[in-house]
Amino acid sequence: MSDKNRRLMTPDGVRDLLPGTAGRKRQVENRVLETFSLFGYREVATPAIEYSSTFTGEMNGDLEGKLYRFPDERGRTMALRPDFTFPLARLAATHLAGEALPLRLCYGGSVWRYATGQQGRQREIAQAGVELIGSGSIAADAEVVALAVESLLAAGLSEFTVCLGHVGFLQTLLCAHGVTKEAAERVKAYFNRKDFVSLKEYVATLAVSDRSRRCLLGVTALRGGRGVLDEAAALLSAGTERDSLDRLEETWLMLEEFGVSRFITFDLGLVRSLDYYTGMVFEGYTAGLGFPVLGGGRYDRLLGLFGRDLPAVGFGLNLDHLLTVLERRGVFGVTEALVFVSYSAGGRAGAMAEARRLRREGRPVILDVAARTREEALAEARNRGAGEVIHCTAGGRWTGNE
Amino acid sequence: MSDKNRRLMTPDGVRDLLPGTAGRKRQVENRVLETFSLFGYREVATPAIEYSSTFTGEMNGDLEGKLYRFPDERGRTMALRPDFTFPLARLAATHLAGEALPLRLCYGGSVWRYATGQQGRQREIAQAGVELIGSGSIAADAEVVALAVESLLAAGLSEFTVCLGHVGFLQTLLCAHGVTKEAAERVKAYFNRKDFVSLKEYVATLAVSDRSRRCLLGVTALRGGRGVLDEAAALLSAGTERDSLDRLEETWLMLEEFGVSRFITFDLGLVRSLDYYTGMVFEGYTAGLGFPVLGGGRYDRLLGLFGRDLPAVGFGLNLDHLLTVLERRGVFGVTEALVFVSYSAGGRAGAMAEARRLRREGRPVILDVAARTREEALAEARNRGAGEVIHCTAGGRWTGNE
Numbered sequence: 014m015s016d017k018n019r020r021l022m023t024p025d026g027v028r029d030l031l032p033g034t035a036g037r038k039r040q041v042e043n044r045v046l047e048t049f050s051l052f053g054y055r056e057v058a059t060p061a062i063e064y065s066s067t068f069t070g071e072m073n074g075d076l077e078g079k080l081y082r083f084p085d086e087r088g089r090t091m092a093l094r095p096d097f098t099f100p101l102a103r104l105a106a107t108h109l110a111g112e113a114l115p116l117r118l119c120y121g122g123s124v125w126r127y128a129t130g131q132q133g134r135q136r137e138i139a140q141a142g143v144e145l146i147g148s149g150s151i152a153a154d155a156e157v158v159a160l161a162v163e164s165l166l167a168a169g170l171s172e173f174t175v176c177l178g179h180v181g182f183l184q185t186l187l188c189a190h191g192v193t194k195e196a197a198e199r200v201k202a203y204f205n206r207k208d209f210v211s212l213k214e215y216v217a218t219l220a221v222s223d224r225s226r227r228c229l230l231g232v233t234a235l236r237g238g239r240g241v242l243d244e245a246a247a248l249l250s251a252g253t254e255r256d257s258l259d260r261l262e263e264t265w266l267m268l269e270e271f272g273v274s275r276f277i278t279f280d281l282g283l284v285r286s287l288d289y290y291t292g293m294v295f296e297g298y299t300a301g302l303g304f305p306v307l308g309g310g311r312y313d314r315l316l317g318l319f320g321r322d323l324p325a326v327g328f329g330l331n332l333d334h335l336l337t338v339l340e341r342r343g344v345f346g347v348t349e350a351l352v353f354v355s356y357s358a359g360g361r362a363g364a365m366a367e368a369r370r371l372r373r374e375g376r377p378v379i380l381d382v383a384a385r386t387r388e389e390a391l392a393e394a395r396n397r398g399a400g401e402v403i404h405c406t407a408g409g410r411w412t413g414n415e
Numbered sequence: 416m417s418d419k420n421r422r423l424m425t426p427d428g429v430r431d432l433l434p435g436t437a438g439r440k441r442q443v444e445n446r447v448l449e450t451f452s453l454f455g456y457r458e459v460a461t462p463a464i465e466y467s468s469t470f471t472g473e474m475n476g477d478l479e480g481k482l483y484r485f486p487d488e489r490g491r492t493m494a495l496r497p498d499f500t501f502p503l504a505r506l507a508a509t510h511l512a513g514e515a516l517p518l519r520l521c522y523g524g525s526v527w528r529y530a531t532g533q534q535g536r537q538r539e540i541a542q543a544g545v546e547l548i549g550s551g552s553i554a555a556d557a558e559v560v561a562l563a564v565e566s567l568l569a570a571g572l573s574e575f576t577v578c579l580g581h582v583g584f585l586q587t588l589l590c591a592h593g594v595t596k597e598a599a600e601r602v603k604a605y606f607n608r609k610d611f612v613s614l615k616e617y618v619a620t621l622a623v624s625d626r627s628r629r630c631l632l633g634v635t636a637l638r639g640g641r642g643v644l645d646e647a648a649a650l651l652s653a654g655t656e657r658d659s660l661d662r663l664e665e666t667w668l669m670l671e672e673f674g675v676s677r678f679i680t681f682d683l684g685l686v687r688s689l690d691y692y693t694g695m696v697f698e699g700y701t702a703g704l705g706f707p708v709l710g711g712g713r714y715d716r717l718l719g720l721f722g723r724d725l726p727a728v729g730f731g732l733n734l735d736h737l738l739t740v741l742e743r744r745g746v747f748g749v750t751e752a753l754v755f756v757s758y759s760a761g762g763r764a765g766a767m768a769e770a771r772r773l774r775r776e777g778r779p780v781i782l783d784v785a786a787r788t789r790e791e792a793l794a795e796a797r798n799r800g801a802g803e804v805i806h807c808t809a810g811g812r813w814t815g816n817e
Contacts, residue, residue, distance in 0.1 A: 019468045021509050021721060024493060027462030029502075031510055032520070035460040036452070039523075043445065050438070051774045053753060053781035053799075058437040060429030060539050061463065061495075061525060062483075066421045081464075083485040091426060093463075093495075100431075107423050108433055113798035115784060118434070121441075123463060137462050145784075152763075152784040270767045319422060351455060361554075365672045372453040379455035382517060382547075382554040396515035397455075 026128065026136030037345055038139065038336050041168050042121050045141045045330060048167040049119035052160050054143045056119050059100035065092035068099050072289035072315055079126040093125040098315065098327060101144045106319035114147030114323070121332070135333060142309070142329035146316065149324035151260055154293045154311060155267035157326045161297060161307055162273040168335055169344040173299040173306065175276050176236075177264070178283030180290050180310070181257035182245060183232060189253045190225035200229065204284045209233050235281035239265055245281050257292070264293060289315050295328070299338055306334045350400030355381035355390035359407025367403050367410065387411060428530065428538030439747055440541065440738050443570050444523050447543045447732060450569040451521035454562050456545045458521050461502035467494035470501050474691035474717055481528040495527040500717065500729060503546045508721035516549030516725070523734070537735060544711070544731035548718065551726035553662055556695045556713060557669035559728045563699060563709055564675040570737055571746040575701040575708065577678050578638075579666070580685030582692050582712070583659035584647060585634060591655045592627035602631065606686045611635050637683035641667055647683050659694070666695060691717045697730070701740055708736045752802035757783040757792035761809025769805050769812065789813060 023029060030038060046056060069077050081093040094100055097120045105116055121141035128134045143160060145153050158175060165173055183204065187197040196219055203212035216229050228248045235241050235248075242258050242265075249255055261279065268274045285294045285308060294310030309328025316323040339345065352371055356364035361384070368380040379397060381390065387404045391413065394402040404411045425431060432440060448458060471479050483495040496502055499522045507518055523543035530536045545562060547555050560577060567575055585606065589599040598621055605614035618631050630650045637643050637650075644660050644667075651657055663681065670676040687696045687710060696712030711730025718725040741747065754773055758766035763786070770782040781799060783792065789806045793815065796804040806813045 019466045019491075020472075021505060022466065023462055024464060024466060024487065024491075027464055029462065029506055029510060030460035031506075032457035032459055035458040035522075038460065039445075039448065039458060043441075046441065051777070051779050053779055055434035056437040056441060057434055058432035058440065060425055060431065062426055062429055062527070062539065064421045064424065064426060070422075081485065083483065085426065089421075089426075103423060104431055104433075108431060113795065117781065120437075125464065137464065148784045150784045152782075156782065156784065267767075270764050272771060361669075362672050365669075369674060375453070377453050377455055379519065380554075380558065382550045382552045382558065393515065 024136075026134060028135075028137075034336070034340070037340065038332060040345075041336055041339065042139070042141055042332055044167045044169075045164045045332070046119065046121050048164045049141075049143050049160065052117070052143075052156065052163075054117040054119035054145075054160075056121070057101065057104055058120065058122065059094065059097065059104065061093055061123070061125075062091050063094055063100060065090040067103055068092055068095060071318060072312075073099075075288070076126075079128060081125050081127050095124050095126050097122070097124065097140060097142060097329065098144060098312070101146075101327075102316050102319045102321075102325070105144075105146045105316060105323070105325075106321040110321065115153065116146040117143065118146065119143040139332035139336075140329045141332055142307075142327060144325055144327035146325040146327075147323045148326075149311075149313060151263045152267060153324075153326050154260070155264050155271060157309065157328055158264070158277070158293075158295055159268060159271035159273050161295065161309065161328050161330070162271075162276045164330060165297060165299075165306070165335070169339050170299060170306075170335065170342075173276065173297055174278050175295050175297045175307075176278050176280035176283050177261065177293065177295045178280050179257035179261050179293050180284060181292060182261075182281050183284060185253060185255075185257060186228060186232065186248060189250055190221050190228060192219060192221060192225075192229075201284050204232070204282045207282075232282045235279065237279060239279070241279040241281065260293065285310055293326070297330075301341065302334055302338050304331070304334055306331055306338065350376070351398065352376055352378045352401045352403060353381070353390065353394035353397060353399035354378055354403045354405070355385050355387075355393065356405040357386060357407075358384050360384075360405035360410075363405035363410060364403070367405060426538075428536060430537075430539075436738070436742070439742065440734060442747075443738055443741065444541070444543055444734055446569045446571075447566045447734070448521065448523050450566045451543075451545050451562065454519070454545075454558065454565075456519040456521035456547075456562075458523070459503065459506055460522065460524065461496065461499065461506065463495055463525070463527075464493050465496055465502060467492040469505055470494055470497060473720060475501075477690070478528075481530060483527050483529050497526050497528050499524070499526065499542060499544060499731065500546060500714070503548075503729075504718050504721045504723075504727070507546075507548045507718060507725070507727075508723040512723065517555065518548040519545065520548065521545045541734035541738075542731045543734055544709075544729060546727055546729035548727040548729075549725045550728075551713075551715060553665045554669060555726075555728050556662070557666050557673060559711065559730055560666070560679070560695075560697055561670060561673035561675045563697065563711065563730050563732070564673075564678045566732060567699060567701075567708070567737070571741050572701060572708075572737065572744075575678065575699055576680050577697050577699045577709075578680050578682040578685050579663065579695065579697045580682050581659035581663050581695050582686060583694060584663075584683050585686060587655060587657075587659060588630060588634065588650060591652055592623050592630060594621060594623060594627075594631075603686050606634070606684045609684075634684045637681065639681060641681070643681040643683065662695065687712055695728070699732075703743065704736055704740050706733070706736055708733055708740065752778070753800065754778055754780045754803045754805060755783070755792065755796035755799060755801035756780055756805045756807070757787050757789075757795065758807040759788060759809075760786050762786075762807035762812075765807035765812060766805070769807060 292311030296305035297307040694713030698707035699709040
C-alpha cells in the first residue's frame with residue numbers, strides 16, 4: 014500500500030472516536046473520576062512514556078510480552094505504559110513517600126498493549142481506576158469493591174455483577190490436597206481461562222485421591238451468594254487454615270453496610286490473570302459484554318519491587334467497554350439542544366448578540382459563517398440536527414423549532 | 416544505572432502530575448472543552464498511535480523531525496501523534512466525509528514530540544483545540560480567534576493578549592520588494608524566531624533598495640492596535656494587492672462584535688513555525704510564560720494532502736502551560752472540604768451510614784479503614800487536610816472542625 018493511502022487509515026487495534034461517542038466517553042470518565050473523588054481518592058497522572066524497567070522483572074507476567082518498546086537517543090529502552098498500577102506504585106515509593114498512609118490515588122487515561130496475532134483486540138485501552146496503598150485491612154478490600162460498584166452506578170450502568178474471590182482459597186486447597194507446584198500453576202491457568210473442560214481432563218491425570226479430584230473440580234461450582242462460603246469450607250479438610258474464607262465473609266458483611274451487596278456474587282474459582290494478586294480478587298460483568306468491565310484485587314507484594322513494602326488493593330475499569338455497553342443500552346439522554354443562529358445581510362451583529370446571550374446561558378450555538386436566506390438557514394440547521402433556529406435580518410429576528 | 420534504580424525514575428521530558436495538580440488539569444481541560452461545545456464544536460478522539468505516513472511528507476516541516484517512531488509487527492513505521500491537526504484532517508477526509516460543511520471539531524489529549532538536545536523541553540504535551548473545516552470566510556477566522564479568547568477566559572485566565580497576523584502580508588511585501596524566494600525563506604525564519612538582530616544583519620546584505628530594506632525592517636514595528644493596519648498599508652507600494660490587510664481589518668470588526676477585541680494585538684511580523692499556514696495566524700501570550708499558551712491560524716492546503724481540498728482554520732492550546740500559569744496565579748479556589756469519618760469499636764456501621772449520606776450530598780469523604788480513638792482520628796484528619804471530622808462510637812457521633 015502506498016503512503017498516500019495509508020495516510021487515510023488507522024493501524025490495527027486502535028480506533029477513532031467520532032462526534033457523539035468521544036463526548037460521551039469524556040462524560041463517563043468524568044463521572045467515574047468524580048465518584049473516586051467522593052471516596053477521598055486523589056487523581057494523579059503519569060507519563061505515557063516510561064523506562065521499560067518500570068514494567069519488567071517480577072510480577073509482570075502478563076504485561077512484559079505486550080509492551081510497546083522503543084529506544085531513546087541514549088539507547089535506553091522506553092515503553093508506552095501498559096498499566097497504571099506499576100507507575101502508581103512508583104509514585105507511592107518516590108514523590109508520595111512522605112504522605113500519610115493509606116494513600117488513596119486514582120487515575121484516568123490510556124494504556125497500550127501490543128497484542129500480535131489477536132485480530133480485533135484493542136491495543137489502546139482507556140482505563141480509570143483506584144489504588145489504596147498502605148492498608149492490609151478487610152475494610153480496605155471492602156471499600157475498593159464498594160467503590161467499583163458505585164463507579165458503575167454513577168456511569169449509568171444499573172445491571173451488573175461483581176464476582177468476588179480470593180486467590181488464597183484455591184492455593185490452600187491445592188496445597189491441602191498435595192498437588193505439586195507445577196500442577197497447581199496449570200490448574201490455576203485453566204481456572205483463569207475458565208476452561209473447565211481442559212481442567213477436568215487434566216485433574217483426571219493428577220496423582221491425587223478421588224476425593225481430592227472431586228474437591229478441585231468442585232471449585233468450579235462455587236459461585237453464588239453467601240452460602241458459597243460454607244460450601245467452600247466443606248472442601249477444606251478439618252484443620253486446614255481458612256483465612257481466605259474468613260476474610261471474604263467479613264468483606265461481605267461490610268459490603269452489606271456499604272449497601273452494595275446485591276451486586277456481589279462469590280466466585281471462588283476466580284483467578285485474575287496478573288500474577289501479582291495476593292488476596293481478594295474481583296471482576297465486574299454485565300450482560301452482552303464478553304469481557305469484564307472492571308477487575309482488581311489485593312496485591313501486597315508489588316510495592317516492594319519499588320523499594321517500599323506496603324500492602325495495596327485497587328481496581329481498573331475499562332472505559333471503552335463501559336462506553337460500548339452504555340451506548341448500546343441507550344442510557345445517554347439527548348444532549349443539550351443545539352441552536353443554529355444565522356443571518357441575512359445586515360443581521361450579523363444581531364445574530365452575534367443572540368449567540369453570545371445563548372452561550373452565556375450555557376446553550377451550545379452554531380453561529381453561521383456566511384449570510385443566508387431564512388430558507389437556506391433552515392436547511393442547514395436541519396442538516397446539523399439543531400433543535401432551534403434563530404435567523405436575524407436587518408429588521409429583526411425570526412425563531413423556529415425544528 | 417541499574418534497572419532497579421531506573422524503575423523509580425521518569426525519562427527526560429515527561430513528568431508525573433501529583434495529587435491536586437492532576438485534578439486541576441482535568442478541571443481546566445473540561446472547562447475548555449465545554450467552551451468549545453458552546454460554540455457548536457463536537458469532540459473527536461484519535462488514537463495515540465498512527466502510521467507515520469499520516470504525519471510525513473509535505474507541510475510537516477516542524478513535525479517530521481520530532482516523531483517518536485517504531486516498527487509494527489509487519490515492519491510498517493508507526494508514530495505517536497505529534498499533533499491533532501493531521502489526524503483531524505484524516506477524519507474529515509474519511510469518516511466525516513458525508514457531514515454538512517463546515518465541520519466544527521474539537522479535541523483534548525496528549526501529543527508527543529521527540530526533541531533531543533533540548534534539555535528541559537517537554538516531550539509529552541497536553542493540548543486542546545478546535546478545527547473549523549470547510550469555510551474560507553472571514554467569519555470563520557473571527558470565530559476561531561474569539562473562541563480562543565473565550566477558552567482562556569473560561570479556564571480562569573483574565574490577563575492575556577492574542578497576537579494576530581497574516582502570513583500573506585510579509586509574503587506580499589517580500590515579493591513587492593523583489594526579494595528572492597530563498598532570501599524570503601530566511602527572512603521569514605528570522606521573523607519566526609523573533610531574531611531581529613540577525614534579521615537586520617541579513618537584510619543589510621540583500622540586493623534591494625534602501626527603501627525596501629527600511630520597509631522589511633519596518634515590519635518588526637508593526638505591533639499594536641488597529642492603526643497598525645494603516646502603517647502596514649503604507650509599506651506596500653501603490654497598486655500592490657492588500658488582501659491580507661483587508662481581511663485582518665474585517666476580522667477585527669467581527670472580533671469587536673464578538674466582544675473580545677480588547678484582547679487582540681496586531682503583529683504583522685508573526686510567522687508561525689509550521690509551514691502549512693496560508694492566511695491569518697495568531698498566538699496567545701500571558702505574562703510570566705516564555706511560550707505562547709495557544710497558537711493557530713488558517714491552513715487551506717493541508718486537507719488536500721488527505722484527498723479532500725477544503726479550507727480550514729483552527730488553534731491548539733497548550734494545557735500544561737495554561738495550568739502552570741493558572742496555578743501560579745492562584746486562580747483555583749479551595750476544593751470541596753474533605754470530611755474524615757472514623758469510628759471506634761462498635762461505631763463502624765454508623766460511620767458507614769454517615770459516609771454514604773455525605774457522599775450523596777456530593778461531599779468527598781475519607782472513611783477510615785481501621786477502628787481508632789477520637790484523638791487518633793483527629794490527628795489522622797489533620798494529616799490529610801480534612802476540614803471536618805466525624806467520629807462514630809457505639810453510643811453516637813462526635814463532629815469537629817479542623
